[in-house]
Amino acid sequence: MMQRRPVCAIEDLPPGSMKLVQAGKFGVGVYNIEGAVYAIANYCSHEGAPLCAGYVVGTNEYAPEMPDQLRRVREGRIARCPWHNWEFDITTGVNLADPQKRVRTYEVDVSDGQVYLTA
Amino acid sequence: MIIDANVQPHFRYNAEIRKFLGPAHKLRSIPDVEQQWYQAPGGDYRQDLYGNGYPGSDPDTVASHLFTDGGASHAILNPLTRGNIADYLLNSRICAAVNDWLLTRWLEPDDSGRFLGTIRVNPEDVKGAVAEIERLAGHPKMVQVGVPLQSREPYGKPMFEPIWETAAAHNLPVAVHINGGNGVDHAPTFAGHAYTYPGYAAFMPLNSFVHLATLIIEGTFGRIPGLRFVFADGGYDILTPLIWRLDTFWMSMRDQTPWVDRYPSEYLRDHVRFCSSAFDGPTDAALAERWLDFSDKADLLMYGSGYPHWSTSAPDDVTAGLNAEQREKVLWRNASDLYSVTEGSLT
Numbered sequence: 001m002m003q004r005r006p007v008c009a010i011e012d013l014p015p016g017s018m019k020l021v022q023a024g025k026f027g028v029g030v031y032n033i034e035g036a037v038y039a040i041a042n043y044c045s046h047e048g049a050p051l052c053a054g055y056v057v058g059t060n061e062y063a064p065e066m067p068d069q070l071r072r073v074r075e076g077r078i079a080r081c082p083w084h085n086w087e088f089d090i091t092t093g094v095n096l097a098d099p100q101k102r103v104r105t106y107e108v109d110v111s112d113g114q115v116y117l118t119a
Numbered sequence: 120m121i122i123d124a125n126v127q128p129h130f131r132y133n134a135e136i137r138k139f140l141g142p143a144h145k146l147r148s149i150p151d152v153e154q155q156w157y158q159a160p161g162g163d164y165r166q167d168l169y170g171n172g173y174p175g176s177d178p179d180t181v182a183s184h185l186f187t188d189g190g191a192s193h194a195i196l197n198p199l200t201r202g203n204i205a206d207y208l209l210n211s212r213i214c215a216a217v218n219d220w221l222l223t224r225w226l227e228p229d230d231s232g233r234f235l236g237t238i239r240v241n242p243e244d245v246k247g248a249v250a251e252i253e254r255l256a257g258h259p260k261m262v263q264v265g266v267p268l269q270s271r272e273p274y275g276k277p278m279f280e281p282i283w284e285t286a287a288a289h290n291l292p293v294a295v296h297i298n299g300g301n302g303v304d305h306a307p308t309f310a311g312h313a314y315t316y317p318g319y320a321a322f323m324p325l326n327s328f329v330h331l332a333t334l335i336i337e338g339t340f341g342r343i344p345g346l347r348f349v350f351a352d353g354g355y356d357i358l359t360p361l362i363w364r365l366d367t368f369w370m371s372m373r374d375q376t377p378w379v380d381r382y383p384s385e386y387l388r389d390h391v392r393f394c395s396s397a398f399d400g401p402t403d404a405a406l407a408e409r410w411l412d413f414s415d416k417a418d419l420l421m422y423g424s425g426y427p428h429w430s431t432s433a434p435d436d437v438t439a440g441l442n443a444e445q446r447e448k449v450l451w452r453n454a455s456d457l458y459s460v461t462e463g464s465l466t
Contacts, residue, residue, distance in 0.1 A: 060374040060375070060377045061377055062377040062380070064378075070377065085371040085372060087373065096373060096374070097369060098370065098382070
């Protein structure tokens with residue numbers, strides 16, 4: 001049964017941080033990315049690893065004009081699974097290699113300085 | 120209909136190549152076509168074909184074996200050269216001599232249009248290889264470019280790319296085949312030297328997969344959409360587990376090579392074909408149909424007899440256990456699509 005539940009005050013979830021909430025079967029990670037809040041299941045779609053325990057990083061795009069042919073993009077938006085390094089965009093839950101392999105996202109909102117998760 | 124996508128025509132005798140070399144190279148030492156090590160016990164070629172000249176050296180005899188007896192309508196001739204000679208400029212002249220011989224002795228006298236040819240080039244001389252493709256790509260009977268399986272760098276490395284670009288620009292697939300001769304090569308396996316011929320012959324096609332992996336991962340196929348590689352020594356049966364592994368690693372480390380914008384296995388259909396070999400496939404033919412379905416290999420495999428190699432394989436042996444659709448693709452449809460050959464098309 002989905003319910004809207006308080007997570008914490010927004011001051012306690014500054015940009016670049018994550019709070020793991022006991023919700024659902026595996027927990028839900030609530031992220032503040034540059035002032036906007038997002039939530040994904042703490043469960044990698046590959047083999048069920050605790051996804052939110054991994055690094056939050058950017059990713060590389062193909063940039064043929066660069067000396068290393070790489071451009072760093074989406075800094076702070078990518079969750080990397082701690083087991084096998086799969087990349088997920090936290091804002092959409094979509095896997096960067098294979099868009100069919102998603103992780104679940106949840107609704108989050110901020111009201112009167114309080115972060116709420118619907119999970 | 121049957122297209123034989125892998126036939127090795129031979130000179131009548133090793134020194135015959137000198138007739139096709141310019142005066143500057145006529146007196147250079149050139150290895151024979153037989154490899155120094157790892158020859159098959161009893162010789163690399165079918166015992167019954169020795170006689171007047173080397174096996175596979177007389178066009179009329181070859182035509183009678185492949186077309187009259189074997190039922191093929193076309194044969195793609197892919198001659199051997201003499202190995203990765205340290206003098207890479209000499210090696211390019213050897214390739215050109217082989218090409219001139221193929222045209223003079225095999226392709227031009229053949230009014231039936233059933234023999235098609237390969238432009239042999241030396242990847243260790245990139246400029247020379249590009250020039251050789253440019254010299255002969257316009258010939259209507261030259262349908263692919265040929266390079267050795269033996270290489271001291273994998274073919275996905277950037278120094279080779281001008282060769283592949285040129286081949287693709289002329290719509291010519293690149294066939295990779297174990298070469299003859301004796302060159303300055305690495306050990307035949309990654310771990311070193313095989314003990315006897317079976318260890319060599321069974322596992323040599325593994326080298327194809329190093330070329331293949333680098334062509335995918337280093338982005339060659341992505342940058343050259345029209346580039347197609349044919350791995351002519353077989354090994355299609357070990358493709359599936361190896362490409363599974365590559366797919367798995369790509370999921371984890373995609374960000375290191377973001378130019379690979381799809382699963383590595385998704386490049387196969389557009390860019391890769393295999394010729395059959397006598398060593399390929401499950402030892403139990405009852406498993407062949409299912410195994411060919413993994414990785415959609417029925418779309419990748421072309422019948423190649425390997426004639427006149429001792430392991431020459433007949434169409435029925437190659438397709439044992441396959442269903443009718445798979446059989447049709449393997450025996451002619453895949454080769455017909457790749458080489459734009461249809462019955463009577465080049466007569």
